[in-house]
Amino acid sequence: xxxxxxxxxxxxxxxxxxxxxxxxxxxxxxxxxxxxxxxxxxxxxxxxxxxxxxxxxxxxxxxxxxxxxxxxxxxxxxxxxxxxxxxxxxxxxxxxxxxxxxxxxxxxxxxxxxxxxxxxxxxxxxxxxxxxxxxxxxxxxxxxxxxxxxxxxxxxxxxxxxxxxxxxxxxxxxxxxxxxxxxxxxxxxxxxxxxxxxxxxxxxxxxxxxxxxxxxxxxxxxxxxxxxxxxxxxxxxxxxxxxxxxxxxxxxxxxxxxxxxxxxxxxxxxxxxxxxxxxxxxxxxxxxxxxxxxxxxxxxxxxxxxxxxxxxxxxxxxxxxxxxxxxxxxxxxxxxxxxxxxxxxxxxxxxxxxxxxxxxxxxxxxxxxxxxxxxxxxxxxxxxxxxxxxxxxxxxxxxxxxxxxxxxxxxxxxxxxxxxxxxxxxxxxxxxxxxxxxxxxxxxxxxxxxxxxx
Numbered sequence: 001x002x003x004x005x006x007x008x009x010x011x012x013x014x015x016x017x018x019x020x021x022x023x024x025x026x027x028x029x030x031x032x033x034x035x036x037x038x039x040x041x042x043x044x045x046x047x048x049x050x051x052x053x054x055x056x057x058x059x060x061x062x063x064x065x066x067x068x069x070x071x072x073x074x075x076x077x078x079x080x081x082x083x084x085x086x087x088x089x090x091x092x093x094x095x096x097x098x099x100x101x102x103x104x105x106x107x108x109x110x111x112x113x114x115x116x117x118x119x120x121x122x123x124x125x126x127x128x129x130x131x132x133x134x135x136x137x138x139x140x141x142x143x144x145x146x147x148x149x150x151x152x153x154x155x156x157x158x159x160x161x162x163x164x165x166x167x168x169x170x171x172x173x174x175x176x177x178x179x180x181x182x183x184x185x186x187x188x189x190x191x192x193x194x195x196x197x198x199x200x201x202x203x204x205x206x207x208x209x210x211x212x213x214x215x216x217x218x219x220x221x222x223x224x225x226x227x228x229x230x231x232x233x234x235x236x237x238x239x240x241x242x243x244x245x246x247x248x249x250x251x252x253x254x255x256x257x258x259x260x261x262x263x264x265x266x267x268x269x270x271x272x273x274x275x276x277x278x279x280x281x282x283x284x285x286x287x288x289x290x291x292x293x294x295x296x297x298x299x300x301x302x303x304x305x306x307x308x309x310x311x312x313x314x315x316x317x318x319x320x321x322x323x324x325x326x327x328x329x330x331x332x333x334x335x336x337x338x339x340x341x342x343x344x345x346x347x348x349x350x351x352x353x354x355x356x357x358x359x360x361x362x363x364x365x366x367x368x369x370x371x372x373x374x375x376x377x378x379x380x381x382x383x384x385x386x387x388x389x390x391x392x393x394x395x396x397x398x399x400x401x402x403x404x405x406x407x408x409x410x411x412x413x414x415x416x417x418x419x420x421x422x423x424x425x426x427x428x429x430x431x432x433x434x435x436x437x438x439x440x441x442x443x444x445x446x447x448x449x450x451x452x453x454x
Contacts, residue, residue: 066097070104074149074168074418075136077101098420102148105417107307109366109375110135110151111404112143112412120167122418123375123402125368130391130400137167143412145190147255149419152202154186161186162202164227166421173423175202176231178223190253190260192277200227200423201277203236203260205249217246224280228423236280241273245284248273254305255415259329261310263287263303272303274329285332288324290314306367307415311337313364313374319343321364323371340374340392345399366413375402375413 069077069092077092091097108124108131120135120143145152151165153172161184162175178184188205202225207215222236238246248262248271262273270289275282291301291314300315310326312334319342327335361379368375371394378388389402 062091065091066100069097070101074101074105074420077420078168092420098422102417102419102421105149105419106369107415107417108368110143110146110412110414110416112139112414121404122416123368125373125391125393128372128393128396130368130373130402132402132404135167137165137170142186143414144187144252145255146414146416147191147193147200149417149421150191150200150423151414151416152189152191154189162189162204164191164200164202164423166419168418169420169422171422173227175225175227176233178204178206178233184223185250187252188249188262190255192255192258192260192275194278195258196278199229201225201280202227203253203275203277204233217243217249220246220249222249222275222282236275236282238282241282241284245271245273254303254310255307256305256310256326256329257308259310261303261305261326261329263312265299265301265303267299269299274332276330283330283332285326285329287312288314288334288336290316290322302364304364304367305415306370307417308370311367311371313340317343318360318362319346337371338394340394342392342399348399366415 065088069088092101106124106126108122111121111123112118119138122133122135124131139153142154143151144154149166149168151167153163153165154161161178164173164175165171185205185207189203191200191202193200204223206221206223207219220238222238223233224236225233247266248264248269251262251264253260253262253275258277260275260277264272270287271284272287273282274285287301291299302313302321304311304313310329312324312326313321314324315321316339321340322336323338323340324334325337327333362376363379364374364376366375367373368391373394374392376390376392378390389404391400391402392398393400
């Protein structure tokens, strides 16, 4: 486990925050307390009951309080627990708690619709059960990457092209302008966390402003920015990369722990690019062979991140895949982990075959809870719109169909954790749904330029 940095100071409440009249119904369920916020119907007794409950909660041992809160979702903590009592508010804003809660959280999938302005869907697997919920935040534009609960959003309405957002806390941080010397390809950007230096870094591919449509690979560059530290973007050395490798920069990178990966399903492509965000060095990595033409002009190999590591899912047939995991990104070591075989469950797809006489295209798109479940979508053979999705439970070898009909058409599947991670900077933005961002000027007790809480 990583060493904890010293605790950071307590941030102010979000913009527009005010104390609500709530109390807690406290009940004992086994050895643990099940604490659920409820509104009191009797207005006359409300204040006394709130005071009594608050005093009771503040008298609980800190370890028990922490254990209770660690088992709540980030959105529940932010909406309810933070207004219960001052002690809880202080606790959930300490680095140690945020780090522990992040490690205890279940990674899921953030599904972004094709529309620019939309509320995404969060799909997770908890104890083998699928949970689908809407994120209470409307993305104004594209969301390209996620790391530790922070998402990278392309936001042309701001002075910068990019901003970092926590959709749970609604806090938004603008990045410095990309500059006029290059053109930023927002679709080829990503965010990752450097654990050793405890810094978040954003990477974006740059091209020539005069060639907006198709910049030759030889003219592509890579820019990086350390969040809260750099006031301008820096160039990453790419001179050692071949022209074939630079073509990979035209794809959206995948984020894993400490790395960004540019991959391609182009037929014949047998390499990928990996950026170590700590050293800021890009290397070429060979990928396992296999796969066949999937009738879309691409190979039936699918690169997926589970948040920790990168894997490539290679089709052996229409209903079976081999899964390879990149165990050692620094040296490019791949290990074959499992084979997913759905040949014996073909009958479950017969109703789809009646709807579409032509062969279906079945594509793995994301992992749930690291490698507990695999989200797969079935594509329409004519326009490749997402028609059906199901989750394959790897341990139970069972299929569960998901009802995502109201969320069509999905274009982005990001591995994501709902978290309380925040960026402590001079100015952040707090944005509520259907409202314009409003700046919050933070009060500083130390002259430090930047502190981040992972």
